Amino acid sequence: xxxxxxxxxxxxxxxxxxxxxxxxxxxxxxxxxxxxxxxxxxxxxxxxxxxxxxxxxxxxxxxxxxxxxxxxxxxxxxxxxxxxxxxxxxxxxxxxxxxxxxxxxxxxxxxxxxxxxxxxxxxxxxxxxxxxxxxxxxxxxxxxxxxxxxxxxxxxxxxxxxxxxxxxxxxxxxxxxxxxxxxxxxxxxxxxxxxxxxxxxxxxxxxxxxxxxxxxxxxxxxxxxxxxxxxxxxxxxxxx
Numbered sequence: 001x002x003x004x005x006x007x008x009x010x011x012x013x014x015x016x017x018x019x020x021x022x023x024x025x026x027x028x029x030x031x032x033x034x035x036x037x038x039x040x041x042x043x044x045x046x047x048x049x050x051x052x053x054x055x056x057x058x059x060x061x062x063x064x065x066x067x068x069x070x071x072x073x074x075x076x077x078x079x080x081x082x083x084x085x086x087x088x089x090x091x092x093x094x095x096x097x098x099x100x101x102x103x104x105x106x107x108x109x110x111x112x113x114x115x116x117x118x119x120x121x122x123x124x125x126x127x128x129x130x131x132x133x134x135x136x137x138x139x140x141x142x143x144x145x146x147x148x149x150x151x152x153x154x155x156x157x158x159x160x161x162x163x164x165x166x167x168x169x170x171x172x173x174x175x176x177x178x179x180x181x182x183x184x185x186x187x188x189x190x191x192x193x194x195x196x197x198x199x200x201x202x203x204x205x206x207x208x209x210x211x212x213x214x215x216x217x218x219x220x221x222x223x224x225x226x227x228x229x230x231x232x233x234x235x236x237x238x239x240x
Contacts, residue, residue: 031103158183
């Protein structure tokens, strides 16, 4: 019987055996929402890196660069961390090197997994359908905020957990059940439920409000971003 687990923070990854498992990394506000949007709008691939220096070095090799720290775009880079900026048609066919406060750190820390997927509410059904087509255990890694857990990533983990549990996956950890129960409470109005979560307030204080509503849109895209040879590329949606 397949299992689904939820890691509430990258700081807890060492407690999970990722070998042979599919990891779904999520950073709803906003890294994985950006990555999903980018690939849906024609970006060829994405190179997630942990540090600003790594991203700068890739920029010198000719890649488009995107960097964010504490919710703000870093100076000297082409893009920040807004999914709306990835709708620019000049990015079609390009490779983008990305570093963010939380999301890219979680991706790097998940390197031991059999496969790494990128999940967001924007591609929730596509991710769930792909997972159901496979025969492997799943670990959902929430990027959180600087090592702490957060509400929005936990809700996404719960949304995936609901689908997988309803299709026979076993949940054997409280963290998974907590995420599932939280999503059941919130699913009728995610935006209202998350209105006072810490990162939503942080973005609002930076006058970044359009991104929040966009990132909470369900199933806008069919793409399944997957890590292949150090780059995120788009897998076609698998219909079960």
